[in-house]
Amino acid sequence: MTRPIRIVLMALAMFVAANVIFAALDLTPQIARLSAYNAVFPGRERLPFGNDISQSCNLIVNNLDAMFASHEIAAGAKPANEYRVVLIGDSSVWGVLLKPEETLAAQLNALGMNKTGKKVRAFNLGYPDFSLAKDLLVLNRALAYQPDLVIWLVTLNSLPAGRQMDHALAQANAAELKPLLPAFPITPTAQTFLDKTIVGQRRNLADLARLQLCGPFWAATHQDQLIRANYERWSVDLEADDHFGAFQPPALGDSALAFGVLDAGAKLAQSKGATLLIVNEPMAQSSGKNSDIRYNAFYPRWAYDQYREQMTASAKKFGWTYLDLWNVIPFNEFTNSPVHLAPAGSRMLAERLGEEIRNGK
């Protein structure tokens, strides 16, 4: 056998062996927990999320271990004098078009509050897009960091029962979600041995590497999102359309919305000794064309009104602490969607939630 052929065969054998060992030890979760954030680089102020890595050096990894390991909440043990607040929810909590220092969590921290003699510190664990099941996964992980208070901001778009598993994070972590929602029809895809090899995990591993490689960018710029000044504002003039997704007037129906997911979250938080505050997040109300039919591009009036009624009734029924802040922010404080807040709107909401934190139990 000639030398080049021997080298190729040896390399091939080593590659196969490395894959077999990698899969047998199921090394991906261990690797995901290794992070340069909070060690070499400062922890991120929000979970990694981004669609254009070349512009903002941020990306979607769909791996909860890696997402939390990169976040500042994982920096160390909770200080004794800290009243820890975690915020979960959709892109409005994450802060689309907001700098890290302008998000709801950052604005709460800027209020410099104290609660029961401890310094209030809020953590941004919001994650785009809409899905309560996705929020529940984040909540489940967040509870390991001993929050005193969890504020879960929701909106009607997060609730349709049929859409809960559409979110990529929920799909990628279906096995973890299943025991949290036993009554929900979740069928996780079983991983084969091949799926667990380096070859099978190549995309995940590349994403994990990219997330670490974005550390210097984050440390240097403190930016994790390209914020364009010339974005398209949310539309004030609306279509004469009274549909809400697949729902048609006059009624959403009794089982259309996934209140069971919210209740699972409430019970989970309670079991870990954390207080849960569920908030119906603010939305923009249009006064433009067809605003008699719709509040905004997301919601027809009939659907949103019914949702609010059902939320209030469910809160009473399940005993949740619930706050309906649907109309507390003026329409001009929203940016590119009816739920994305501008910096001033974010500050207003923080002040309102700040009151609730100060005055709450």
Next chain:
Amino acid sequence: MRLQKLRDWLAFALSVLAVFVLQPASPVRYLDFWLPFATFALIVGVWFVLAPGALRALKGENLITLVGLAIFVAALSALRYTPACCLTATRPPETAFVLLALGLVGLMAFGLAKLAAQGRYAVIGWGFITLLVALLVILKTDALATAASAFLRGLNAQNPAQAAPTDLSWLGFSYIAFRLMHVLRDLHNGKRANMNLREFVTYVVFAPSLLAGPIDRAERFAKDLRAPYALNISVLGEAGTRLVIGAFKKFVLADALSLMALNAFNAAQTQSPLWMWLLVYAYAFRIFFDFAGYTDMAIGAGRLLGIKLPENFNNPYLKPNLTQFWNSWHITLAQWFRAYWFNPLTRWLRGTRANSVPLMVFIGQISTMLLIGLWHGVTLNFVAWGAWHGVGLFIHNRWADFARGRESLAKYERAFRIGGVILTFHFVALGWVFFALPEFNLSLRVLARLFGVNV
């Protein structure tokens, strides 16, 4: 012999196909067909000037190549009528227009061959060079490219207001133009590239070196093409090694470094000098691994086809001075400019009143580096990058002249060598600030921040 012929035609066919298939889509209708078409029109035109008695030589293999090329182009456009359409990025134009254009190219070639037969090489050569330079200037100047796109959109009944410089992205033209200018200048200087049409087309658009060079010399390329071809284990090993190393440099190292390399977004946001240095270092290594990786892959792929493409990099960041850096960075481009600009210019300057050595060196090096900068794009930042290196080369030249033969300095040679490597790398890295960023003022702000000055 049969394998040799097969390789010859395979290299030709792959290269021709690559020009059309890899051409990026353009919002200007049919432009992603007409730009590759124009590439071949230019190549055929230059070959008719180049080949001695081209019209008489148009038989046998040359005729097969020409007719085959024409049939291929017509067939490519005819794919628009098939359900599976197409090999080009967007639907090609009507075949009737393509046939008409082929006829016009034929007439042009005939006219050029007649002029060449009369020995009017200077007129034709300079005419072609002027055309190629004009096209390069248009493509590399945003305002001119936008105007050209608006004009082409007007011809196509498209909205000229939507014209953008990126509309005219002509695949590999920077390299194609330089290869054509090289053979035309050599012809003018009495060195005729003796190649048949198939060899010449393969040389100009050789698929492995189409996107990012290197810029080979025609006579060297022809020598490889005519050497006995063998695809044995040693060639496969050599080619495979270069391909793997190149892919690693490009897709692992360069792509990873690109996440932390200097760009307009992170440059504007970074305040700390230390982090800014990190971004600049990352850019310096990213551009090297990206370009060197492409070159390795080109050399590896070329080797499979029996062509030993010239090296383009030789550990440039380990060189102790800027002159050696430019002898080891994008070597074939630097050699091209040396052969066709720097050397003729200094020869000419010797005959003028500006014939003192320092002045000749200064004019020669500044103008050469400015042209290399402009080759990358007609922007203030590329001019600044070129001037930065031109001045650096001049200073090194003067220092080398001063230090030559001084024994008091010779004993520090080792220290000078190590210090030189560090100094040269940092000089080059600081130059990349102009190269990497789109705006001159932002570049100056970054340079200031690197030294702790916030402006």
